[in-house]
Amino acid sequence: MSKVIGIGFLGCGNVGSGVWRLLNDFAGEMEHRTGLRFDIRKVLVRNPDKARCIDFAQGVLTTQVEDVLGDPEIDIVLEFLGGEKPACDYLMEALRRGKTVVTANKVAFALHWHELQKTAQEHGAGLYYEAAVCGAIPIIHTLEESLQANRISYIYGIVNGTTNYILTRMSREGAEYADVLADAQKLGLAEPDPSSDVEGLDAAYKLSILASLAFHGRVPFENVHVEGITSVKAEDIRCGQELGYTLKLLAIAKREGLMVETRVHPTFIRNSHPLANVNDAYNAVFLRGHACGEMMFMGRGAGDLPTASAIVSDLVRAASAQKHCYPTFDNTLHPQVALENNTDWQTAFYVRMLAVDKPGVLSHVTQTFTRYEVSIAAMQQKDAAPDGRVTLVFITHRASEKAMMQALRALDTNFACVESVLRVES
Ligand code: HSE
Numbered sequence: 189m190s191k192v193i194g195i196g197f198l199g200c201g202n203v204g205s206g207v208w209r210l211l212n213d214f215a216g217e218m219e220h221r222t223g224l225r226f227d228i229r230k231v232l233v234r235n236p237d238k239a240r241c242i243d244f245a246q247g248v249l250t251t252q253v254e255d256v257l258g259d260p261e262i263d264i265v266l267e268f269l270g271g272e273k274p275a276c277d278y279l280m281e282a283l284r285r286g287k288t289v290v291t292a293n294k295v296a297f298a299l300h301w302h303e304l305q306k307t308a309q310e311h312g313a314g315l316y317y318e319a320a321v322c323g324a325i326p327i328i329h330t331l332e333e334s335l336q337a338n339r340i341s342y343i344y345g346i347v348n349g350t351t352n353y354i355l356t357r358m359s360r361e362g363a364e365y366a367d368v369l370a371d372a373q374k375l376g377l378a379e380p381d382p383s384s385d386v387e388g389l390d391a392a393y394k395l396s397i398l399a400s401l402a403f404h405g406r407v408p409f410e411n412v413h414v415e416g417i418t419s420v421k422a423e424d425i426r427c428g429q430e431l432g433y434t435l436k437l438l439a440i441a442k443r444e445g446l447m448v449e450t451r452v453h454p455t456f457i458r459n460s461h462p463l464a465n466v467n468d469a470y471n472a473v474f475l476r477g478h479a480c481g482e483m484m485f486m487g488r489g490a491g492d493l494p495t496a497s498a499i500v501s502d503l504v505r506a507a508s509a510q511k512h513c514y515p516t517f518d519n520t521l522h523p524q525v526a527l528e529n530n531t532d533w534q535t536a537f538y539v540r541m542l543a544v545d546k547p548g549v550l551s552h553v554t555q556t557f558t559r560y561e562v563s564i565a566a567m568q569q570k571d572a573a574p575d576g577r578v579t580l581v582f583i584t585h586r587a588s589e590k591a592m593m594q595a596l597r598a599l600d601t602n603f604a605c606v607e608s609v610l611r612v613e614s
Pocket of ligand 1: 347348349350351385390489490
């Protein structure tokens with residue numbers, strides 16, 4: 189006999205509808221495999237009269253959150269509202285009432301993980317959030333369970349599909365950011381308000397979650413350095429391509445001892461790097477563990493069914509669990525010592541500048557770099573612009589972020605004006 193689990197939805201947009209479809213289309217096969225049958229008892233929506241392609245049974249839709257949270261037959265609450273408020277309050281209340289939560293809400297986790305987990309543990313409720321990072325890619329479970337035996341030293345992630353789509357098209361077409369964004373919005377591939385994606389916040393929420401799990405210590409969202417793609421210029425992508433690099437919005441987390449750096453910014457990587465070939469709206473996570481070595485996980489990071497794939501897997505895991513598990517944030521070697529936030533990381537740089545074409549200018553630039561211990565790895569001089577100035581493109585060796593910024597500020601603008609600075613990881 190199958191076990192029937194009562195579930196309730198908070199919200200039923202794109203992802204909620206995907207979950208409903210997957211649960212319905214796949215119900216027989218899933219019941220056969222897992223011995224579980226899911227009964228969708230209540231679905232919280234804003235407008236029950238809105239036309240929907242889903243055929244909900246009479247009385248399932250409700251506008252009252254209490255109908256979901258207060259139903260004693262609902263064991264598991266699935267949350268698809270997204271954002272901090274009111275979703276977080278609802279999640280907390282569900283946990284307080286001992287209901288297990290399955291969610292795709294990265295904002296709730298990045299900002300309120302501690303309270304959510306504490307409440308879940310106090311009330312013996314489960315907390316499942318695979319879909320919060322990289323949609324269908326099972327990276328949360330992998331970090332929590334499958335890579336237990338590793339000390340992870342770094343993660344490089346392409347964790348935002350919208351920006352990856354925009355940068356891919358800019359790279360292929362030589363097009364400017366604003367034109368590709370407008371087209372992506374027209375095609376429904378970017379949100380009408382794309383700010384969280386294009387300004388890097390979405391990636392930063394996800395990175396804070398990934399880094400916390402990978403490094404077994406809380407890495408607060410506030411510690412993540414965030415730069416988006418809004419100032420990326422087609423000319424820089426082209427110059428990078430000429431030097432053998434591809435530009436990606438990378439979410440980077442590195443750990444050395446207790447020092448952790450987390451940053452999201454446009455980054456040049458060598459064309460030969462596996463992440464350079466992750467295109468369009470695909471996501472990928474590339475990491476290194478001391479035992480497993482380098483690994484890459486790639487897949488769809490958004491969309492109704494890819495996200496539903498992660499949600500329904502969590503649902504099965506939650507419903508089958510004898511005992512819910514929670515990640516530990518004790519640093520295994522130094523339980524009393526917190527991880528430290530490193531804001532002066534080392535990275536290589538790409539610098540494009542417009543320089544006066546006369547003797548001594550290049551020497552001024554190289555001497556200034558030398559003063560701040562920035563070593564040049566490659567340089568290109570381009571044809572003169574109509575005003576007689578030339579474009580100089582530098583790739584540096586790894587240098588301190590702070591020293592590099594000081595060096596650029598120290599350049600004499602009568603000789604050379606910095607047009608763009610981008611980081612390079614290899
Ligand atoms: N807006 C996100 C993206 C998907 O573009 O990848 C949800 O996290």
